[in-house]
Amino acid sequence: MLRAIAALASHEGREDKFHATMTVCWIRIIAAAMAEEQDCQTAADLVSRQPMLLDKELPLRFYSRELFFSAEARRRALDPDLAPLPPMPHSLGNALSFKLR
Numbered sequence: 001m002l003r004a005i006a007a008l009a010s011h012e013g014r015e016d017k018f019h020a021t022m023t024v025c026w027i028r029i030i031a032a033a034m035a036e037e038q039d040c041q042t043a044a045d046l047v048s049r050q051p052m053l054l055d056k057e058l059p060l061r062f063y064s065r066e067l068f069f070s071a072e073a074r075r076r077a078l079d080p081d082l083a084p085l086p087p088m089p090h091s092l093g094n095a096l097s098f099k100l101r
Helices: 002-011 020-036 043-049 071-075 093-097
Strands: none
Touching (some): 020 071
């Protein structure tokens, strides 16, 4: 997923917008939420049950501001320095059929 998003940013000439650590952080947070709420059918359903997903400051529960917004964190996915990220679920159940709308 990380490589695909980086490639898309590069293809669009937007390499400056890609942030490796942010991408991995949000993937892990969303995957954990989806694993908890396996009966959700839409993104809106998931967010209604997990409103924390709308908090743009959520990654700062795991990363210090200094680390998260560093040049190194932009270039490569760094481990958090405040708290561990949620583990990546082995199975997301019906997440494969999850609809964005």
